Amino acid sequence: MSRLLILAPSGPDSQDLVNAAGRLGHGVFSASHVTKHSPGDKMDGIADDFVIDFSSSGAVSQIVDHAVDRRINGIVTTNEFLTPLVTRACAALSLPGNLVEFATAPRSKVGMANRFERCGVAMPRTFVVESEDDLHEIIRKQQLSFPLVVKPAENAGSKGVSIVSAKNELPAAFARVQFQEGTYDIPLDKRVIVQEYVDGDEYSVESVTQNGRTRHICVTRKITTAGAFRVEIGHSVPARLEDALDERILGEVSKAIRAVGILNSISHTEVKVRPDGSCAVIEVASRIGAGRIGTLVDLALGINLPEATVNVALGVPMSVEPLRSSYATIRLFLCPAGGRLVAVKNMPEVGDDVPIVTLSREIGSIVSGPESNKGRIGHFIVTGTDERAVNRRADELSSRVEITVEPTVADAGHRT
Template identity: 25%
Template sequence: MLLLLVIATGKRMYREDLLRSAGRAYPIHMFTTAEPTWEKEHITDWTVVPSTTDPTAMVAAARKVAESKPVGGVVCWGDGPVSAAAEIASALGLPTSDPVAVQHCRDKHQTRVLLEAAGVPQPISRAVDTLEEARQVVDRTGYPAVIKPRGYGGSFGVVRVDGPGDLAEHFMSTRDTTDPHGPAYEAPVLVEEYVEGPEISVDSVIRDGKVTPLFVARKVVAYPPHFEEIGHYVDAGDDLLTAPELTRQLTDIHAALGFTHGVTHTEFKLTPTGAKLIEVNARAGGDLIPYLGMRATGIDPGVVTAAVAMGEEADLTAHRRRVAGIRFYYVDEDDTTIADVRFEPSLLPPAIERTYIIAAPGDTVSPPPKGMRVGRVAYATAVAESIEECRTALDAAGAALQIDVV
């Protein structure tokens, strides 16, 4: 059986479900920067490399693996190594989008430029290097505006600014928020028009340029003026999943980027004038969105992403019609040192399916903005018949969460 190369995995709490499913379907050889630990249960072999983001070294390492056993596909579920993964697949003649198209997704400014030329609805966006350049852009687009790092995901460094004072206060922090595994840009900050409306994401499969949406996630954000993602809901019966206009936009977006094969996570704002693109990621969604999609629809994203990478057909049919949600929980004050975190089982309603403790005793954590994403102390997931039932269950889980501090 052909090998599936997996380039790193990401954190266990977010990516083990994907790795477990992929490992049940295909023998996995993993590239990693450290000796695997929990991953060993799901893989057959591995190679430790100095970096998973160096395309030249990674291609050489992949060729060495392929000399001993045929390789059928390459998978990457993280932003940092995704370009290298595409380079490996291209060098070995395996199914992939052009690495340039993958890089178009990594570079949010390049995404905007290409989609602006294609007429795709999106906020006005310009890349800048200095505060003065940012001021000049906002003078044209008006307040409120959004500033964000050009090459980072996960809402790191993304801030709504409502006036010149906010822009001056937050600009340098956003400019200094860079992906340690990504490229350095001469104009590293995007200044964008702020658009109103709820935010969604769509995980899709793309084969030979045809885009098939798998599931829609409704995002919950908090801690303004930042955009911390504190939860998501996936409804297998979401009307947007079959909305022709959204499908047309997804097709136009991927065509404009040149992305013809793989899995993507595309984010939109649902504005009063229609859906507007926020960003495109050349990988499956984060924050356990693939897991929520599986629990809501029955589609297994781990198997799907692996099969697509191998150039094989995957079952994209929903076998379940439920709603799944996740909530992330935080401490109330900055620099809180944890003594213990636990959920009281007797207080958890039946709809709660999984609880997970992130913070360990001795950790010092903060809520956003100081603890953007890294300040999460626990999460819970719920499966029910409606978003409201999931929300109620996740509220109850929050009440059942007990945090002892030093």
């Protein structure tokens, strides 16, 4: 029996990893952040939990010492903030992992952009600025034109990302990035990324890389909100594309995966395709795609990405051939505003074509607005044998759902 260490297991994606490792007959251990740990919070299926300060300079050494003590054979995480720690610990222990010299590239958008440029990956025009004056100078020199994208050098879940359509919106966009906070007390790079806005359809590519060889599992079609904040509210698996477009997307994604040093990892790569058919890679993460993409892949294709993640981490040879040819789509619900969740009405019922319906926030809880993934309160999944029919069904069901939020005193004061 091999032993797997999971850093900061939290949420359904981590539970899927734990369950997958258990099914495969492996022991599962975890490491939790010191300020996030509570006695009794250990996830089901985990044998032992180790408490650590992920933000400390000695975090890697502590992980390595713990791994040696527990005879760990592989290390994983579902949180991209911790992927550099995984890479460095795996390198120190000679376990399957990614290139240690590029450990931060799948997390840092600055490092990622530098690697993309050096390796010839098609990407949006990108600038890194440290002040609002720098941002205005880029506009003055016409290096970028509106609309453009302003986002943090380091964060996830669309936090702090906005599309700016006019000069007078720049101060608020810049301030939004500056006030971002890190996860697990890890300090963030306070620089700001300013990018060309790429108009077009959004996709992601789910891939498995083992010993430097990448297999693309599928292309995922994405649905986002409109306006200044583009938050993902739907994923559809697999997206059936024309062969030429499919090859073009996968070719750029392969280059991007190599550019950021992924050798042994699941990866999730965001891509946009312009109306002329050209594509731009937005970013790569060395983890399973969030928003229940792993579940969609399993339902549609019969490929279990959590099991693949475990096998890659442990160096176990594997096959990721599809076991079925179907379709699955998810609709993720965002609160219309921040405040107190009062009611959620007309959620679909579980049935033959709706295998999963989940409300992830309790009625009465304080919820975030629709500016980032933090505003998600639930989802449902629809499956079927026809891509268009599955999405029509999901859209129909989604249109019936009613979410009521009342502002708190703090929200009301902020709005005035």
